[in-house]
Amino acid sequence: MKKLNIGLIGWGTVGTGMIQIMQKNSQLLEKRLGAHLVLKKVADLDLLRKRDISLLPEMLTKKADEVIDDPDIDILVELIGGIEPAKQYILKAIRKGKHVVTANKALLAMHGDEIFKEAESYGVDLGFEASVGGGIPVIRVIKEGLSSNSMISIYGILNGTTNYILTKMLNENKDFNEVLAEAQKLGYAEADPSLDIEGIDAAHKLAILVAISFGKKIDFSKIAIEGIKDITLLDCMFAKEFGYCIKLLGIAKTDGRGVIEVRVHPTLIPLSHSLASVDNVFNAIYLTGDATGPIMVYGKGAGMMPTGSAVVSDIIEIGRNIISGAKKRLLPLGIAKKWVEEAKLLPFDEIQTPYYIRFSAVDRPGVLSKISGILGNEDISIASVIQKGRAVEGMVPIVMLTHEAKEKNIKKAIEKINKLDITGGTKATIIRIENNLS
Amino acid sequence: MKKLNIGLIGWGTVGTGMIQIMQKNSQLLEKRLGAHLVLKKVADLDLLRKRDISLLPEMLTKKADEVIDDPDIDILVELIGGIEPAKQYILKAIRKGKHVVTANKALLAMHGDEIFKEAESYGVDLGFEASVGGGIPVIRVIKEGLSSNSMISIYGILNGTTNYILTKMLNENKDFNEVLAEAQKLGYAEADPSLDIEGIDAAHKLAILVAISFGKKIDFSKIAIEGIKDITLLDCMFAKEFGYCIKLLGIAKTDGRGVIEVRVHPTLIPLSHSLASVDNVFNAIYLTGDATGPIMVYGKGAGMMPTGSAVVSDIIEIGRNIISGAKKRLLPLGIAKKWVEEAKLLPFDEIQTPYYIRFSAVDRPGVLSKISGILGNEDISIASVIQKGRAVEGMVPIVMLTHEAKEKNIKKAIEKINKLDITGGTKATIIRIENNLS
Numbered sequence: 001m002k003k004l005n006i007g008l009i010g011w012g013t014v015g016t017g018m019i020q021i022m023q024k025n026s027q028l029l030e031k032r033l034g035a036h037l038v039l040k041k042v043a044d045l046d047l048l049r050k051r052d053i054s055l056l057p058e059m060l061t062k063k064a065d066e067v068i069d070d071p072d073i074d075i076l077v078e079l080i081g082g083i084e085p086a087k088q089y090i091l092k093a094i095r096k097g098k099h100v101v102t103a104n105k106a107l108l109a110m111h112g113d114e115i116f117k118e119a120e121s122y123g124v125d126l127g128f129e130a131s132v133g134g135g136i137p138v139i140r141v142i143k144e145g146l147s148s149n150s151m152i153s154i155y156g157i158l159n160g161t162t163n164y165i166l167t168k169m170l171n172e173n174k175d176f177n178e179v180l181a182e183a184q185k186l187g188y189a190e191a192d193p194s195l196d197i198e199g200i201d202a203a204h205k206l207a208i209l210v211a212i213s214f215g216k217k218i219d220f221s222k223i224a225i226e227g228i229k230d231i232t233l234l235d236c237m238f239a240k241e242f243g244y245c246i247k248l249l250g251i252a253k254t255d256g257r258g259v260i261e262v263r264v265h266p267t268l269i270p271l272s273h274s275l276a277s278v279d280n281v282f283n284a285i286y287l288t289g290d291a292t293g294p295i296m297v298y299g300k301g302a303g304m305m306p307t308g309s310a311v312v313s314d315i316i317e318i319g320r321n322i323i324s325g326a327k328k329r330l331l332p333l334g335i336a337k338k339w340v341e342e343a344k345l346l347p348f349d350e351i352q353t354p355y356y357i358r359f360s361a362v363d364r365p366g367v368l369s370k371i372s373g374i375l376g377n378e379d380i381s382i383a384s385v386i387q388k389g390r391a392v393e394g395m396v397p398i399v400m401l402t403h404e405a406k407e408k409n410i411k412k413a414i415e416k417i418n419k420l421d422i423t424g425g426t427k428a429t430i431i432r433i434e435n436n437l438s
Numbered sequence: 439m440k441k442l443n444i445g446l447i448g449w450g451t452v453g454t455g456m457i458q459i460m461q462k463n464s465q466l467l468e469k470r471l472g473a474h475l476v477l478k479k480v481a482d483l484d485l486l487r488k489r490d491i492s493l494l495p496e497m498l499t500k501k502a503d504e505v506i507d508d509p510d511i512d513i514l515v516e517l518i519g520g521i522e523p524a525k526q527y528i529l530k531a532i533r534k535g536k537h538v539v540t541a542n543k544a545l546l547a548m549h550g551d552e553i554f555k556e557a558e559s560y561g562v563d564l565g566f567e568a569s570v571g572g573g574i575p576v577i578r579v580i581k582e583g584l585s586s587n588s589m590i591s592i593y594g595i596l597n598g599t600t601n602y603i604l605t606k607m608l609n610e611n612k613d614f615n616e617v618l619a620e621a622q623k624l625g626y627a628e629a630d631p632s633l634d635i636e637g638i639d640a641a642h643k644l645a646i647l648v649a650i651s652f653g654k655k656i657d658f659s660k661i662a663i664e665g666i667k668d669i670t671l672l673d674c675m676f677a678k679e680f681g682y683c684i685k686l687l688g689i690a691k692t693d694g695r696g697v698i699e700v701r702v703h704p705t706l707i708p709l710s711h712s713l714a715s716v717d718n719v720f721n722a723i724y725l726t727g728d729a730t731g732p733i734m735v736y737g738k739g740a741g742m743m744p745t746g747s748a749v750v751s752d753i754i755e756i757g758r759n760i761i762s763g764a765k766k767r768l769l770p771l772g773i774a775k776k777w778v779e780e781a782k783l784l785p786f787d788e789i790q791t792p793y794y795i796r797f798s799a800v801d802r803p804g805v806l807s808k809i810s811g812i813l814g815n816e817d818i819s820i821a822s823v824i825q826k827g828r829a830v831e832g833m834v835p836i837v838m839l840t841h842e843a844k845e846k847n848i849k850k851a852i853e854k855i856n857k858l859d860i861t862g863g864t865k866a867t868i869i870r871i872e873n874n875l876s
Binding site: 017021024025028029031032034129134135136137140141144145146147148149150215274277289290291292293294295296297298299300303305306308309310311312313315316317320321323324325326327328329330334335336339 | 455459462463466467469470472567572573574575578579582583584585586587588653712715727728729730731732733734735736737738741743744746747748749750751753754755758759761762763764765766767768772773774777
């Protein structure tokens with residue numbers, strides 16, 4: 001039976017999961033692959049840290065180059081994360097003709113194009129199932145399951161930390177900061193949670209999904225990103241009263257004429273939608289293809305074993321290509337670089353969607369007419385209004401849902417309203433609404 | 439650019455969907471495959487029927503053999519359904535070295551082993567994504583996405599017709615026969631709906647999922663199958679009162695020591711579970727792997743375009759193997775025939791699960807004690823009881839949920855209870871419960 005040698009750089013949580021799966025399921029994996037998988041070398045800067053498994057000392061090194069330079073290694077697994085030195089290590093491995101598996105979403109979102117091109121040029125496979133949705137095989141679902149479809153839209157709950165926070169706020173009537181502190185204690189949020197709560201992690205993953213769905217190069221800096229830290233418990237409760245919940249969504253839609261709208265922000269979605277019941281740290285991606293209609297995939301978006309599972313499934317996939325003699329069977333982006341163009345992204349100010357707007361205003365006659373007058377001048381029409389509760393220090397919350405309006409008009413109107421005496425220096429909260437997610 | 443020739447036998451709804459997708463998305467498919475796809479020949483017994491598309495007369499034939507014998511055809515798509523002559527056509531194509539794509543779940547459930555072996559011997563690919571879950575790429579999710587996992591359990595809503603009926607019964611307070619008639623009018627149920635409502639169609643699909651998940655040969659005749667025709671509106675309403683809904687589920691679980699439990703029957707599942715909100719004609723499969731944890735895939739389980747989408751995705755997959763020079767890259771069952779053993783299935787009488795039992799009994803003292811006495815004698819303990827409503831012709835419904843009990847004990851007890859005077863010749867309804875679906 002043929003033998004495939006695996007090298008790992010970055011032996012952290014996911015790497016430990018990967019090794020555990022390779023050990024526990026070794027017989028099964030051999031049958032499914034028709035080859036032995038051998039973990040040959042592992043590099044990590046910290047070899048002394050306590051881990052759930054131990055490896056033979058002669059397999060270990062502090063130098064990533066020792067793994068990459070080993071001519072026996074067929075597949076390099078990169079799990080160190082971050083841009084550099086991960087990028088240089090991956091490019092070096094590719095140039096040495098090694099296949100690469102990575103979970104590095106930041107790197108692929110920002111420099112995917114360069115890495116994808118290099119992998120194609122050197123005829124090696126690049127597996128990145130673990131970069132999006134942890135144990136959910138969404139990369140395969142798109143590149144293989146929906147290969148017959150022209151993608152229409154993507155809606156994803158792509159970040160477990162923020163989904164946990166929003167779920168707890170709503171279910172336990174707690175405010176953002178309280179839940180964030182709890183999540184940090186439980187290990188669901190990092191000590192510095194900014195990548196998650198500012199929506200950047202979700203945007204990295206969305207960028208990868210958009211790239212493979214549309215076969216385009218994405219300029220990450222052009223994706224509109226808004227996090228969840230301004231979402232209050234009050235907003236969660238008002239949303240529910242209107243029949244919605246708030247989720248941090250990664251959204252991509254095509255207009256059918258080549259322009260793609262790509263954005264990440266807190267979003268009101270109908271409580272009846274399948275994504276509304278995706279709670280806590282679970283992730284889900286709701287995709288609509290022109291032929292298949294809506295498809296949803298759901299599962300654990302992070303963690304040692306789910307993400308380890310995705311890494312090992314990539315190793316098996318690449319192994320199947322090696323064993324069967326397939327060369328360049330499925331390119332990283334699903335299509336050849338000669339056909340890859342830069343995606344035309346809709347500028348954020350041009351998006352059109354209904355909005356949830358919450359104002360604080362003094363509790364006196366004429367306030368509503370002043371606000372709605374300004375909105376009307378910007379061509380924004382109101383679908384429903386809630387004004388309730390007693391004034392707190394003279395102020396009451398007013399919540400409006402608008403009909404579909406232009407982002408730039410909303411921003412103009414809100415700027416004017418924020419300057420009115422009646423809002424007493426408070427700022428309006430705006431949250432975008434998606435009523436029809438397919 | 440290389441050209442791949444496709445032949446189709448059986449030009450019905452799904453075949454029309456397949457052709458429409460190949461036409462509409464031809465440029466996209468070419469880029470994703472790196473080759474031209476050419477539909478070369480189409481066979482159908484009825485070439486005069488009106489269809490949404492028309493094809494050149496010289497492509498058409500009434501004789502399947504003309505397609506199968508054509509040496510230019512690389513991939514044969516079989517969409518005639520049924521066991522014979524589909525089986526002979528597929529075997530003949532395989533023996534001529536052609537790759538095959540089929541949506542034929544009955545054939546694969548009953549004769550998959552023979553066809554899989556032949557495909558492996560002749561080194562051809564066999565695509566059957568369209569046989570389960572319509573547009574949901576569940577075959578790929580299992581064979582590729584979860585290739586690193588040992589499968590623990592499968593719970594599937596695998597039949598759209600029955601899911602439509604059960605959804606409508608509950609949501610619109612209608613009885614089975616009324617909803618069935620409506621479904622037939624709308625085209626959601628066949629004139630002869632027995633394959634669907636008796637659970638056989640769901641069992642065919644489950645058998646395929648079990649085979650590829652565990653890499654085993656399944657004796658279809660050993661799968662316990664129960665349909666939905668004895669489910670009444672009353673049961674739907676009682677279930678809801680206990681916090682459940684009723685779904686026709688395909689269930690497979692392993693005990694971790696090589697024995698697999700495989701069954702299809704109406705099942706009470708908690709309203710809070712993700713599968714409970716899969717309504718109408720949608721299908722969903724909830725899988726638990728040892729590494730990835732629970733994964734759910736959801737989408738349209740039938741229809742021209744979703745099923746056509748699955749067929750074309752198989753053509754692309756096989757095309758990618760041909761273009762890249764891959765031989766036997768991924769065998770039909772995911773492992774080689776030398777490793778395929780007959781699955782050890784748990785006899786149905788040995789299953790253990792909680793039960794919902796509804797009796798009709800005369801409305802007088804002592805009835806409950808008599809019934810619960812018989813259950814107690816068979817080692818069945820009661821978790822909760824509802825007895826309510828006024829007697830109708832002297833009878834009242836009594837509903838009990840049991841703790842976990844053995845199927846054979848339940849059957850013994852029910853047989854005794856059915857014979858009691860107090861049930862006045864009525865038969866108890868039993869429905870199995872799944873509380874913990876992972």
